[in-house]
Amino acid sequence: MSNLVVIAEVRAGTLKRxxxxxxxxxxxxxxxxxxxxxxxxxxxxxxxxxxxxxKGGAHRVIAIDxxxxxxxxGDAWAKAITEQVAKLSATAVLMAHTAMGKDLLPRxxxxxxxxxxxxxxxxxxxxxxxxxxxxxxxxKAALTVRAAKAPFCATLRPNxxxxxxxxxxxxxxxxxxxxxxxxxxxxxxxxxxxxxTPLQEAxxxxxxxxxxxEPVHFKLIEDLAAAFGPGVAAVGASRAVVDAGWRPHSEQxxxxxxxxxxxxxxxxxxxxxxxxxxxMRTARTIVAINKDADAxxxxxxxxxxxxxxxxxxxxxxxxxxxxVKHK
Amino acid sequence: MDIVVCVKRVPAxxxxxxxxxDGKSIDATAVQFELNAxxxxxxxxxxxxxxxxxxxxxxxxxIGSKDAQKELRDALARGADKAVLLSTDQWVHDGASxxxxxxxxxxxxxxxxxxxxxxxxxxxxxxxxANLAARLGFGCVTEVSKLTLENGVFTAERDIEGxxxxxxxxxxxxxxxHKGLNQPRYANLKGIMAAKKKPxxxxxxQLGAPAMQIVSLTLPPARAAGRIVxxxxxxxxxxxxxxxxxxKVL
Ligand SMILES: Cc1cc2nc3c(=O)[nH]c(=O)nc-3n(C[C@H](O)[C@H](O)[C@H](O)COP(=O)(O)OP(=O)(O)OC[C@H]3O[C@@H](n4cnc5c(N)ncnc54)[C@H](O)[C@@H]3O)c2cc1C
Ligand SMILES: Nc1ncnc2c1ncn2[C@@H]1O[C@H](COP(=O)(O)O)[C@@H](O)[C@H]1O
Numbered sequence: 001m002s003n004l005v006v007i008a009e010v011r012a013g014t015l016k017r018x019x020x021x022x023x024x025x026x027x028x029x030x031x032x033x034x035x036x037x038x039x040x041x042x043x044x045x046x047x048x049x050x051x052x053x054x055k056g057g058a059h060r061v062i063a064i065d066x067x068x069x070x071x072x073x074g075d076a077w078a079k080a081i082t083e084q085v086a087k088l089s090a091t092a093v094l095m096a097h098t099a100m101g102k103d104l105l106p107r108x109x110x111x112x113x114x115x116x117x118x119x120x121x122x123x124x125x126x127x128x129x130x131x132x133x134x135x136x137x138x139x140k141a142a143l144t145v146r147a148a149k150a151p152f153c154a155t156l157r158p159n160x161x162x163x164x165x166x167x168x169x170x171x172x173x174x175x176x177x178x179x180x181x182x183x184x185x186x187x188x189x190x191x192x193x194x195x196x197t198p199l200q201e202a203x204x205x206x207x208x209x210x211x212x213x214e215p216v217h218f219k220l221i222e223d224l225a226a227a228f229g230p231g232v233a234a235v236g237a238s239r240a241v242v243d244a245g246w247r248p249h250s251e252q253x254x255x256x257x258x259x260x261x262x263x264x265x266x267x268x269x270x271x272x273x274x275x276x277x278x279x280m281r282t283a284r285t286i287v288a289i290n291k292d293a294d295a296x297x298x299x300x301x302x303x304x305x306x307x308x309x310x311x312x313x314x315x316x317x318x319x320x321x322x323x324v325k326h327k
Numbered sequence: 328m329d330i331v332v333c334v335k336r337v338p339a340x341x342x343x344x345x346x347x348x349d350g351k352s353i354d355a356t357a358v359q360f361e362l363n364a365x366x367x368x369x370x371x372x373x374x375x376x377x378x379x380x381x382x383x384x385x386x387x388x389x390i391g392s393k394d395a396q397k398e399l400r401d402a403l404a405r406g407a408d409k410a411v412l413l414s415t416d417q418w419v420h421d422g423a424s425x426x427x428x429x430x431x432x433x434x435x436x437x438x439x440x441x442x443x444x445x446x447x448x449x450x451x452x453x454x455x456x457a458n459l460a461a462r463l464g465f466g467c468v469t470e471v472s473k474l475t476l477e478n479g480v481f482t483a484e485r486d487i488e489g490x491x492x493x494x495x496x497x498x499x500x501x502x503x504x505h506k507g508l509n510q511p512r513y514a515n516l517k518g519i520m521a522a523k524k525k526p527x528x529x530x531x532x533q534l535g536a537p538a539m540q541i542v543s544l545t546l547p548p549a550r551a552a553g554r555i556v557x558x559x560x561x562x563x564x565x566x567x568x569x570x571x572x573x574x575k576v577l
Contacts, residue, residue: 099470119452140547201489250486
């Protein structure tokens, strides 16, 4: 029996959804390699998250739970997690490719002196070896790798596996964290405005570009996002409008911004430069609204409307609001 | 403070990618290469820290092909003091073996700070800085878009999902740099002249076997052809129908 590990991300007591997706991936590896899935969580006050991890399908949960771990410390958490992974003689360690995942798992893999594949969109176990596929060159090519060292470590791009569900109550083991001298520690988390849906977690991303002409017209984009209802959609932007100072860096989608993979991406007044496509081409459904029928964005869009944003977007906002109201 | 800046030579972001005959690498003919965009932020930050402290040194290092001399010279022209090319003919895609080789080299030089880009835009790994930090036993903050240094302690800001984290980090440290951190300077003529006399050391990289072996490199499956549902606001009902009944996202 092999041990597959998922490092769960818990923020302010809440389990982040991409961790449940990692459990789904781990369960698939477990069934291919005759293993069981252990989730490891760090933080302070993890009981609710542990229960959720069980429901998500984890067979067992190790909670490294205590006040000294209330705030994230990459070095301290990596050490504590590595100890547990080593004890389990885990064959694979998965984590979501989030701000925390890409900071934490590379360290754990280094402490385990093994390899790691990051931003994977799928992982598998074939002919006795772990494999992964990941986008490279900004999504212009797909790389398939085979792990030559153990354990296999991978971070998974969010929204590529369904969230784990239908599990039961996992056996929970509590471990006290060390109160050591941490090198780097989070001091403060400043929320980006109440009620705002994080770009990478949103089910719908509505992005605006230079076609909106002026920063005030982003109201159209915000209204369209809001029409999907609370917590569903987030606003994104092209680099052109970020560099022009219309929108914050945090909203930029693309090669030098955020990579998003939502079920629905709506590009409004965006030409579809290759660097922008790098950030959204793996969205499940892409809609483009552009007045230029030859704009490259229409080459990746599933559905396009050729037209003026000032005419099309308000009509679309109204129509979406109608659909949402009758759901 | 002795600062090491890790840089990588990568295909320009607007390059069309063709797969080489081996099915495991890109066909590099006709590909334009450049300094990885995020590494420019790292180099700029290093120069600013040296200016702030009015002391120390900035060394740029890369593991890459001999052609990377060009990018290293450019870094020297912008103000770095010294450059080191650890050369290899391989495509450097594997974070673990790269981090191990860089860690070994960094341990051999005076260094209290390593600055990296957040991600090399060829392998798109976003893992080397944290990987390296763990191997060096340094503190680390990744994807930093604001950084200050006071009394040997860094305060860094980074975006997380829907919020911003403020992190303190002791030295020695590895910091990976994101867009927004600074506005990189370009080389001026004086810098270009000065760079010709600056040391650029070259030796073979001591790279172990990749921990992740390439099975294949392929072009991504093309998206199924989409369609224009119509023109102007009249097309909205057709779009809604498609989103509900075909795409099933509403
Ligand atoms: C190293 C590098 C990294 C980069 N990284 C990124 C990145 O991360 N993200 C990113 O987005 N870009 C990035 N870029 C920039 C990219 O190349 C493009 O310049 C940028 O995406 C263009 O933004 P845009 O589509 O908003 O503007 P434009 O290209 O100017 O397009 C505006 C579009 O709006 C349409 N339009 C105009 N008026 C209307 C109207 N009334 N109604 C409907 N449509 C209208 C036009 O037809 C046009 O297609 C990067 C570039 C480089 C060199
Ligand atoms: N071959 C390399 N040589 C030197 N530095 C590198 C190399 N590969 C990556 N880096 C550094 O690590 C950062 C992140 O790279 P990656 O983890 O590969 O996406 C880059 O922006 C560089 O600063």
